[in-house]
Amino acid sequence: MNFIQDFLATGSGVLVGFTLGLIGGGGSILAVPLLVYVVGVTSPHVAIGTSAVAVAVSALANLVGHARAQRVKWRCALVFAAAGTAGAALGSTFGKQFDGERLLTLFGVLMIVIAGLMFWKGDQSGNPDVRLTRSTARHLMPLLIAYGVGVGALAGFFGIGGGFLVVPGLVAATGMPLIFAIGSSLVSVFAFGMTTATNYALSGLIDWVLVACFIGGGLVGGIGGQVLARKMSEKKRALSTIFAIIVAMVGAYVVWRGLSA
Template identity: 55%
Template sequence: MLQPDLIQTLVAIACGSAVGFSLALIGGGGSILAVPLLLYVVGVHDPHLAIGTSALAVAVNAFANLIPHARAGHVRWKAAFIFAATGVVGAFIGSTIGKAVNGQRLLVLFALLMIVVAVLMLRGRRSGGPDRYPLSHANPRLAGVGLGAGALSGFFGIGGGFLIVPGLMLASGMEIIHAIGTSLFAVGSFGLTAAVNYARSGLIDWPVAGAFIGGGVVGGWLGALGAKRLAKTRGALNIVFAGVIIAVAIYMLVRSLRG
């Protein structure tokens, strides 16, 4: 018979693979499932522990995915540093507040955020037109949007790419492919800031995080292979995935409100 710790590790690898696969296959919004998977499938019972562990996994996966985008020239480094500079401050503030919020209330807010993400996925990601980077006075706007996005990312322990990508496009005028590549630097920076803050309070399950990250790498590789073959059905995949997110959000709301 398998030991409970080994079973949890194998389940964490499988869940990490699912998140990594979905991220590579459909893009932004995939990491929103990390926290509910950690809570209800892997068996991390403390909401704050799940959020801290998720933040670390999100950060590592974001930096790993940043490498191919950087090699392809899809990262606007000046904008990335400006956005991340204020964003890490926001992430620290957001994660500090998140640790102080009652765990059940935090899950209710998280579930509501999941519904917002699902709606944004159903609306689809607009191309934003031609590259107009950099717009005049883009730096102050990048700093302001970065601060807000970082706070949200830190509070919930999420990547926040669904918010960061359009924020970069709006603030600086960059086209979507550059916004996606640039967003990964911000996602990694915000997630790492939140993870460090949670780690200071002992709110990261390191073995589970390692298994989750390892599974995410494998899942991301498989998702990248499948993305080309399933490119024509990407819209249908978004609809299905958004439906899954809404279903999980409703489940979280029912569990949290009953508890």
């Protein structure tokens, strides 16, 4: 059983890493349902803690590729991540106190909402020259901090990296183009994931063997996702739409399972 579980965890990690590499997010929101319904982790809280570590490491690996391609707005990303880390610490502390099955049901509802927001995306153009400087700080800093804390709290509560929350948050706060928001979001995904993971680790709610399997698969999947992303860069909108459908379907299944229980 352990071998099968490890194999399924590795395969799930490949899928999560591939999605993160392809469209800069989304893998994290699939990690918890994969661990619960595919790998067979019986405790939703252990699934959340385990996925938080794995997703954080996968995000860091994918961040390297985006940074090399100069698609990371570092100052904006670091301020957003710092503000969000505080929110993630509070959110994950509250999430641990919440009933596991109810948390999963709410998680499914969040997936459906995020899928709807992905469909609703309008103009994805933006200002590629946006920078956080002394002259722009008065306008950008309050927005980055406000969006960061809010997104971090949600990410910590549900135990996700929050990539699909961070990306629209960065775009709304700064007006940067989507491609830069995707690269920059991985800084926050890593920071939020590690904050949540630390909180859960202190409570013994992480399966470290599954973490290793998930990370191994995630690194392989991330390389494949980045390669395909470069080849299909002009079709990212179509890819996002397809993935939104998948997120909505998985979210509906999670809610159905939660309500049935």
